Amino acid sequence: MEPEQTAALVRQAAAGDASAWEELVQAYAGLVWSVARAYRLGRADAEDVSQTTWERFARSLDKLTDPGHAGAWLSTTARRESLRVLAARNRTVPTGDLAWIGPAREDQSPEELAVAADEEGRRDALAGRLWQALNQLGDNCQRLLRILMGQPPPSYADAAAALGVPIGYLGPTRRRCLEKLRKLADVSEPAEQGHDW
Structure with a gap:
């Protein structure tokens, strides 16, 4: 997304435009998620990092010094939050995904x-x-x-x-x-x- 378009969406979202907020989330949710997962956080921790990042972004919409670079702001915040979660956790998080177990296929x-x-x-x-x-x-x-x-x-x-x-x-x-x-x-x-x- 071009910086001018991002800046316009940030200003609109800060003014209460829900569709502008949704467009920002759609554009940058993958980035925030991938930053959290890049730090090898489990699904639950990555979801917490994403939620915290978006929460902070929502509170900072009208305070951003460069709203055209909201993606950089989000990724930096997600990185810092991921590092905070890593530093705070002192437990081992089991990993793995049982999604590979699918429903039985009776049509084959x-x-x-x-x-x-x-x-x-x-x-x-x-x-x-x-x-x-x-x-x-x-x-x-x-x-x-x-x-x-x-x-x-x-x-x-x-x-x-x-x-x-x-x-x-x-x-x-x-x-x-x-x-x-x-x-x-x-x-x-x-x-x-x-x-x-």
């Missing part, structure tokens, strides 16, 4: 289910290798990649603010981190025996 034959399960298993194995490789990267690479993977992708200015680094740092560092990730994940799948594909 057993053969179709077996083929789908095999394909899903291969995708899961590749995703597992990627996540393992990501977790082997240093903290700076992990944060950078997790933030840049946000949906929608943040602007470089917002990502730089979230990480507290200059914009010029992002491109070269991203490239180096992705090269390390590819090497660690070894994403080239071995050819299967007996198949010519």
Whole structure:
């Protein structure tokens, strides 16, 4: 979103325009979420960081010195709040997601289910290798990649603010981190025996 458009939405939201507020949330919610998750916060902690960030933003709408850079303000606030949560927590948060357990599919034959399960298993194995490789990267690479993977992708200015680094740092560092990730994940799948594909 262009800074002029963002500034106009911030002013409108500060004046009580609910649709402007919704547009700001829609534009930057992914950024705030990805910043919180970049610090390896569990879902509940990331939700708390997001909620606190938006709450502070709502209270600060009429006080922002540069409303056109609201994304940078949000990402910086989310980063600081994430660090606060990390410093305050002294417990281990179990991770994992049971979302992979889906409802039974009665409209597919057993053969179709077996083929789908095999394909899903291969995708899961590749995703597992990627996540393992990501977790082997240093903290700076992990944060950078997790933030840049946000949906929608943040602007470089917002990502730089979230990480507290200059914009010029992002491109070269991203490239180096992705090269390390590819090497660690070894994403080239071995050819299967007996198949010519």
